[in-house]
Structure formats: C-alpha cells, structure tokens
Amino acid sequence: MKKYSARRVSRQWAAGCLLALSSAAGVSAAQPAAALAPAPAAHSSHSRWQKRWVASWVALVAVNALDIASSRGHHEANPLFRGPNGRFSPGKAVLLKSAIGGGFFATQLWLLHRHPEREHYKPFTVTNSLAAGGLAGVAIHNYRLPPGTTDLTQRR
Numbered sequence: 126m127k128k129y130s131a132r133r134v135s136r137q138w139a140a141g142c143l144l145a146l147s148s149a150a151g152v153s154a155a156q157p158a159a160a161l162a163p164a165p166a167a168h169s170s171h172s173r174w175q176k177r178w179v180a181s182w183v184a185l186v187a188v189n190a191l192d193i194a195s196s197r198g199h200h201e202a203n204p205l206f207r208g209p210n211g212r213f214s215p216g217k218a219v220l221l222k223s224a225i226g227g228g229f230f231a232t233q234l235w236l237l238h239r240h241p242e243r244e245h246y247k248p249f250t251v252t253n254s255l256a257a258g259g260l261a262g263v264a265i266h267n268y269r270l271p272p273g274t275t276d277l278t279q280r281r
Contacts (some may be wrong), residue, residue, distance in 0.1 A: 174246035181253035188260040197265035
C-alpha cells in the first residue's frame with residue numbers, strides 16, 4: 126500500500142478542487158478562445174460577480190489547504206480532526222473539509238442553475254470570502270503556536 130504524506134494529500138485535494146471549480150465555471154483547455162471572450166455589456170455586472178465567485182472559491186480552497194498545513198504537528202482541539210493520539214489528523218481533516226466544502230459548493234451551484242434569473246453570485250461571493258478570511262485567521266493563529274501545542278494546552 127502506498128503511503129501518502131499530508132502535504133501530498135493536501136496538494137492533490139487543492140488541485141482537485143481547483144479543477145472542479147474551473148470546470149464548473151465553464152473553463153476548459155478544449156474551448157476556443159472565442160468561448161472565453163468577455164460577456165456582452167448587458168451582463169457585465171453578472172459576469173463580474175461570477176468571476177469574483179470563482180475567485181472566492183479558489184481562495185477558500187487555498188486557505189483550507191493552508192489551515193491543514195498549519196495544523197500539522199499540533200494537538201487538535203476539534204475532536205472531528207483529532208487522531209487517536211490527540212494530535213491533528215490530516216487525513217480526517219482533508220476528508221471532512223472536502224465533504225463540507227463540496228456540499229457548500231454543490232448547493233451554491235445548484236441554486237445558481239436552478240434560479241438563473243436571481244442574482245446569487247454577489248451573496249455567495251461575500252459568504253465565501255468571509256469564510257476564507259476566517260480560516261486565514263485560524264491558519265495564522267496556528268502558525269504562531271509552538272510545535273506540539275494547541276491553544277488549550279498553551280493557556281494552562
């Protein structure tokens with residue numbers, strides 16, 4: 126059985142999410158350049174928010190990978206991400222974060238396709254950006270902790 130490092134799993138997870146995002150946005154290498162041309166002026170606000178929505182998902186995927194990388198080697202306060210030894214389990218984190226992120230992404234994509242007449246891109250972009258900002262704060266906090274600790278053990 127091949128052993129995968131947490132770094133390799135995180136990179137593969139991020140690459141898979143980016144691939145899913147680019148395909149959901151309608152971008153592929155097989156499309157001609159004319160298909161990637163800017164939208165007409167009547168839909169410029171819509172297309173701007175659509176591009177921002179895709180960028181917010183790219184940021185959210187990147188920050189999730191950063192959060193996973195920043196938690197390695199620390200004791201984990203969240204029991205969902207904790208391994209049997211009480212430390213952070215990258216495999217569990219990648220699995221759960223992928224499932225949660227995939228569920229949110231699928232819900233947003235479903236709503237966008239189900240109700241194309243409504244302007245969902247703007248609130249989804251703001252929500253994704255706020256989530257990415259919050260996770261970035263968690264990752265920064267994790268990087269400031271000494272190795273082998275968690276915020277709970279540091280306070281004692």
